[in-house]
Amino acid sequence: MTDRLQNPARRRLLAAGGSLTLAFSMGPAWGQAENEASSGKLPGSLDKDPWLDSWIRIDADNRITVFTGKAELGQGIKTALLQVAAEELGVAPPRIALVTADTARTPNEGYTAGSHSMQDSGTALRYAAAQVHALLAGFAAQRFGVDPSILMTRDGALRTPDGRRATYGELVAGRQLHLRADPATKPRAPAMHTVVGKSLPRVDIPAKVSGGTAYVQDLRPSGMVHARVVRPPSAAARLLSLDAGGVARLPGVLKVVRDGRFLAVIADGEYRAVKAATALALAARWDVPADLPAGMDTAALVRSLPAQSYPILERSDPAAQAGGGRTLSASYSRPFQLHASVGPSCAIAQLVDGKYTVWTHSQGVYPLREALAELLGAKKDAIRCIHIEGSGCYGHNAADDVAADAALLARAWPGKPVRVQLMREDEHGHEPFGAPMSTMVAATLDAGGRIADWRYEVWSPPHNTRPGKAGNLLAATHLAKPFVPPTPKPSPQPEGAGDRNGVPYYVLPNARVVHHFQPGAPLRTSALRSLGAYGNVFSIESFMDELAHAAGVDPVAFRLRHLDDERAIEVVRTAAQRFGWDAYKKTPRRGRGFAFARYKNLAAFCAIALEVEVVRETGLVRITRAVAAVDCGEVVNPDGVRNQIEGGIIQSASWTLLERVRFDASQVLTRDWAGYPILRFNQVPERIDIHLAERAGQPFLGTGEAAQGPTSAAIANAVADACGLRLRDVPLDRARVRTGR
Structure with a gap:
C-alpha cells in the first residue's frame, strides 16, 4: 500500500493522465459498514486495499473505469458491480468500463468463491464510488462558488441550478490528490436508487449468444501455437518409457516436451496438436498400480x-434434557462428483523478455500467480495473470491446472502465445473432484x-486445495523434480469447508x-x-x-x-x-x-x-x-x-x-x-x-x-x-x- 503512495513513476503517470487518484480510508457509516464498526474494519474489500485508485479511475476525457478483483463466472457479477458503481457515481452503467481480476490492474481480492463477490467487492465499490462523488461535488462547488448540496448530477457531470456545468473529467484534470477521505460520507439512500434494484440486462450475455469472443476458449492472439498435454493414466502411474521420435516428425509438430511424467506437444495447428498428442500417448508405456479402493460404497x-x-x-x-424421549438416528452420504464443465478448461500463456502473461479462467488470479511463480522459479512481478471467463466452472476445476500447463509450455516455446485446450477425458479424469x-x-x-x-x-x-502453492497444480506433481502438494488443513468456522x-x-x-x-x-x-x-x-x-x-x-x-x-x-x-x-x-x-x-x-x-x-x-x-x-x-x-x-x-x-x-x-x-x-x-x-x-x-x-x-x-x-x-x-x-x- 505504501508503494502506491510513494512510487514517483506512478505519481507522474497519474498526473500526466489528469485522473483522480486518492488515498482512501473511511469509517463505516451505512449498511454492512455498521456491522463492522466495532472492529474498525473498512467496508468489504476496502479493508485489504483501501486506496481509491485501486477501485476507480476518472480520466480527463471523462472516461470512467472501475476495477474489481472478482471474476465473472457466469454469475452476472459484472452487471451487478457496474450497477453499484453507476448508482453512486450518478452515471448510466454503459458509461463505465469494468476491469476484472488482472494482477497488473485490479485489487487483490483473492478467490471469487464462497458467494463473497457482492459482500466484498460490491461493498467496497459502493463506498469508494460514494466518496468519489462527494469529492467531485466538492470540486464543483469550489469552482462555482456554491454549496455542494444544490448541485445536480447528470450523465457524468455536475450542474448548478443556473445551468453551469462541469464534467467529472474537467473537475479532475490536473489534480493529483492523496487525501484521507471524510469518514462521514455515506452512500445514497435506498429511496434514491435509480439503478440498483433494477433488472438490467447482463453485459456478459450478448457475446455468448452471438458467437462473439466470450470465453478464454475463443481467444486467438496473433502468432498463437497450439499444445496438448498427455496425462498419466492415474495419479500413481509411472512412466516406464517414451519413444517420441516419430511424434516429433509429424506434420506441424514444433516440439515434444517431456519433464518427468509431464508430456506435451506443441504444434502449429490445433488438429495437428490433437493428432500428435494421440500419437504421444500411444508412444508412452506406463506402470499403473491397482491402488484405488474399488467396490467400496461412499x-x-x-x-x-x-x-x-x-x-x-x-x-x-x-x-432442556428429554428424559426418556424418543431418539432417532440416520446416516447419509454423497460421492465424488465432477465440476463437469461444459467446455473443457483452456489457457494461453506467453513468455516474452523474461515475463509471462497468462490468460486464464482461474477463480483466483493472484493466488495462481503465487503458485506459477514457485513452479517456474520466477518472481511474481514477472508473471501477469488475466482472467478471461471460461465456459464452465464454479469451484476449483482444471482451470488452474491448464494455466500451469500453458505456462510450462510457454517457457518451452518462448515468444509465441501457447494455447492449451484440455480434452474431455483430461477434464473428467484429472480435475480435482x-x-x-x-x-x-x-x-x-x-x-x-x-x-x-x-x-x-x-x-x-x-x-479446498486451490493454488497458492505450486504443489496444488497438477503438472507440478508430474515434473522430474516434482512439487509436493501442501498438507491440507481444515477451514475455520463459521464458513468452514x-x-x-x-x-x-x-x-x-x-x-x-x-x-x-x-x-x-x-x-x-x-x-x-x-x-x-x-x-x-x-x-x-x-x-x-x-x-x-x-x-x-x-x-x-x-x-x-x-x-x-x-x-x-x-x-x-x-x-x-x-x-x-x-x-x-x-x-x-x-x-x-x-x-x-x-x-x-x-x-x-x-x-x-x-x-x-x-x-x-x-x-x-x-x-x-x-x-x-x-x-x-x-x-x-x-x-x-x-x-x-x-x-x-x-x-x-x-x-x-x-x-x-x-x-x-x-x-x-x-x-x-x-x-x-x-x-x-x-x-x-x-x-x-x-x-x-x-x-x-x-x-x-x-x-x-x-x-x-x-x-x-x-x-x-x-x-x-x-x-x-x-x-x-x-x-x-x-x-x-x-x-x-
Whole structure:
C-alpha cells in the first residue's frame, strides 16, 4: 500500500493522465459498514486495499473505469458491480468500463468463491464510488462558488441550478490528490436508487449468444501455437518409457516436451496438436498400480480414511434434557462428483523478455500467480495473470491446472502465445473432484415433539486445495523434480469447508457437532460449488423431515417451531405459501418436499418447496415444479439473483439425481458424458418460481451457493412423500429408486 503512495513513476503517470487518484480510508457509516464498526474494519474489500485508485479511475476525457478483483463466472457479477458503481457515481452503467481480476490492474481480492463477490467487492465499490462523488461535488462547488448540496448530477457531470456545468473529467484534470477521505460520507439512500434494484440486462450475455469472443476458449492472439498435454493414466502411474521420435516428425509438430511424467506437444495447428498428442500417448508405456479402493460404497470409503476430529459446536442445557424421549438416528452420504464443465478448461500463456502473461479462467488470479511463480522459479512481478471467463466452472476445476500447463509450455516455446485446450477425458479424469462425505445424525425428541438433543458428525476429505502453492497444480506433481502438494488443513468456522453448514440454523438446546477432517483421499479433491454445505444441508434437512414425521408434525411447521430468526421464518413461510403447501393435494406418483438453510449460517437465507413425480418401475424421478424464497440482503439485480437461484436448483438436481464419479482399482472411469451423465433439458423442472425478500439498505448476502443444499434435501423429502422411499445416499439415481437402496 505504501508503494502506491510513494512510487514517483506512478505519481507522474497519474498526473500526466489528469485522473483522480486518492488515498482512501473511511469509517463505516451505512449498511454492512455498521456491522463492522466495532472492529474498525473498512467496508468489504476496502479493508485489504483501501486506496481509491485501486477501485476507480476518472480520466480527463471523462472516461470512467472501475476495477474489481472478482471474476465473472457466469454469475452476472459484472452487471451487478457496474450497477453499484453507476448508482453512486450518478452515471448510466454503459458509461463505465469494468476491469476484472488482472494482477497488473485490479485489487487483490483473492478467490471469487464462497458467494463473497457482492459482500466484498460490491461493498467496497459502493463506498469508494460514494466518496468519489462527494469529492467531485466538492470540486464543483469550489469552482462555482456554491454549496455542494444544490448541485445536480447528470450523465457524468455536475450542474448548478443556473445551468453551469462541469464534467467529472474537467473537475479532475490536473489534480493529483492523496487525501484521507471524510469518514462521514455515506452512500445514497435506498429511496434514491435509480439503478440498483433494477433488472438490467447482463453485459456478459450478448457475446455468448452471438458467437462473439466470450470465453478464454475463443481467444486467438496473433502468432498463437497450439499444445496438448498427455496425462498419466492415474495419479500413481509411472512412466516406464517414451519413444517420441516419430511424434516429433509429424506434420506441424514444433516440439515434444517431456519433464518427468509431464508430456506435451506443441504444434502449429490445433488438429495437428490433437493428432500428435494421440500419437504421444500411444508412444508412452506406463506402470499403473491397482491402488484405488474399488467396490467400496461412499460411506465405507470415507470412514476408512484417517481423520482429525474437531468439535465445532458444544451446547448444553440440562434443563432442556428429554428424559426418556424418543431418539432417532440416520446416516447419509454423497460421492465424488465432477465440476463437469461444459467446455473443457483452456489457457494461453506467453513468455516474452523474461515475463509471462497468462490468460486464464482461474477463480483466483493472484493466488495462481503465487503458485506459477514457485513452479517456474520466477518472481511474481514477472508473471501477469488475466482472467478471461471460461465456459464452465464454479469451484476449483482444471482451470488452474491448464494455466500451469500453458505456462510450462510457454517457457518451452518462448515468444509465441501457447494455447492449451484440455480434452474431455483430461477434464473428467484429472480435475480435482468434489469431495465425498459421510454424515451421521442422531436426535432426541421431547414429549412436546421438539428437538431436545442433537448429535451430528461429518467425515470428509479436503474441499479446498486451490493454488497458492505450486504443489496444488497438477503438472507440478508430474515434473522430474516434482512439487509436493501442501498438507491440507481444515477451514475455520463459521464458513468452514467440509463442515460448512454442519451447524444447523435451528434452536437446539443441547447439541454437539464434530468435523472429522481427512487430509488425504484416494482421488484429488477440491472446491466444488458450496463445498460441504451441499452434503451437510442434504443430511440435516432430510433428517428434519424424518424427525417431523416421527413427531407427527407437518415438516414446515416442525421447522418453524425450531427457528427464532425472523428472516429465516419469513423465507420458510413465503416458500410454503407460494408453493401452496397447506392446500396441496397428493396425486398418484407425486409428492412434495421442503428444505431450508442459511448458507454458511451467515449469507443468504433460502427455503425451497418442490414437487416430484416418481416412477418406481423405471427409477425415474422428475421435478415438476419448484418454489424458492430467498433473502439475500439488498438486491442489486433481481433477475441476476433469480438466475443464480434457478441455476443452483438445476445444478443441485443434477448432482442429486445423477452425478457420481466411478473408478476401478487403477483409474477413473467416468471420462465422458456417457459415463458421467448430467441433467438434460427435458429433465429440468417444468416451472421454477423465485421470490425475493425486499431488503433495501441491508448488507449484501452471498447468493450463488444458497440453493444447492436445500434443493438436494427437498428432492429426497419429496421422493419419500411420493412413494414412501427414504433414500439417504446421493445420487438418488434410477438404480437406487428401483431397488430402494
